[in-house]
Amino acid sequence: MAQQPIVQLRNLTKVIRGKKLIDNLQLDLYPGQITGFLGPNGAGKTTTIRMMTGLMHPTEGEILIEGQSLKEHYEEAISKVGVIVENPEMYKYMSGYKNLLHFARMHQNVDKARIQEVVQQVGLENRIHEKVSTYSLGMRQRLGLAQALLHRPKFLILDEPTNGLDPAGIREFRTYLRKIAAEEGVSVFVSSHLLSEMELMCDRIAIIQNGQLIDIREVQNEAQTVYYVEAEPLTKVQEVAKALAIDYSAKEKGLELHITKEQVPQLVTALVAQEVQIFAIQPQQKTLEEQFLEMTGGGQIAEAHTK
Ligand SMILES: Nc1ncnc2c1ncn2[C@@H]1O[C@H](COP(=O)(O)OP(=O)(O)OP(=O)(O)O)[C@@H](O)[C@H]1O
Secondary structure (H helix, E strand, O other): OOOOOOEEEEEEEEEEOOEEEEEEEEEEEOOOOEEEEEOOOOOOHHHHHHHHOOOOOOOEEEEEEOOEEOOOOHHHHHOOEEEEOOOOOOOOOOEHHHHHHHHHOOOOOOOHHHHHHHHHHOOOOOOOOOEHHHOOHHHHHHHHHHHHHOOOOOEEEEEOOOOOOOHHHHHHHHHHHHHHHHHHOOEEEEEEOOHHHHHHHOOEEEEEEOOEEEEEEEOOOOOOEEEEEEEEOHHHHHHHHHHOOOOEEEEOOEEEEEEOHHHHHHHHHHHHHOOOEEEEEEEOOOOHHHHHHHHHOOHHHHHHHHO
16 A cells, blocks of 8 residues: 555554563554454453553554654644544433533534534434434444544544444444545544454454464455356356356356356346256355454354354
């Protein structure tokens, strides 16, 4: 990526009472990008976030925010950080707007126009003058997001942000996050031990285990999938694929086709029209969960996942 990273973790290490909780972490976070920070319980996510927010000093290494050391230029560097903790504290019997006004006073240079702007960005304009006690969980999370954005941070940290949200709520939250990340050039960092949540919300995922970064991977675009098709005769499947402008390659007894899930019915209809006998059509990607379990052997993740 040609862009400069907003945040750089350089050789980040934390030792407490002789135990290495964080071990030489290297990670760059870029504008407009949503990075998930995934790991089993006790992997070191909270410890890393505490260092990123200046609540804890690294034993070795450093954190740079727009090139400035968090340790040496704390005030300036931390002014570029916004944080949403699990279940943000709001005054339930005040309106969303009054809550934001309250938080706006804690910062310099947050005027009413900025409040309006963040309210729109999180899609709360129709309900912002109602009491927070009437909000759904998803709306409260979005109000938390609006609050964290008030002072125009360049780097947004969300610690277990969607606890309790259902998949539709998570997707909705992601849609807002993505829009905001793009519009404001914010780099978003989301910690969670929930794989399903990370898959729904992030562009890429950094996986931590025992204080070490064990992998960084892009989240597959769920729209693009490879399907394995077993059918006879295969020559007719190839003809149909060509006619529908679908890329394919031979695999085992069948073909692998690059199609989206939405294209599957169209493909089946075309194959049936050609009197092709279909034995199987299977998506080929392993889910992130399968990949993750393979990588970590992670009993804890499986447990957390089914909670
Ligand atoms: N102050 C401390 N002193 C000693 N050990 C600590 C301290 N804080 C955390 N630990 C240990 O460091 C490891 C990492 O903890 P951390 O809270 O960062 O993990 P986590 O990935 O956030 O886990 P979870 O998903 O459970 O919140 C754990 O083994 C924990 O017991």
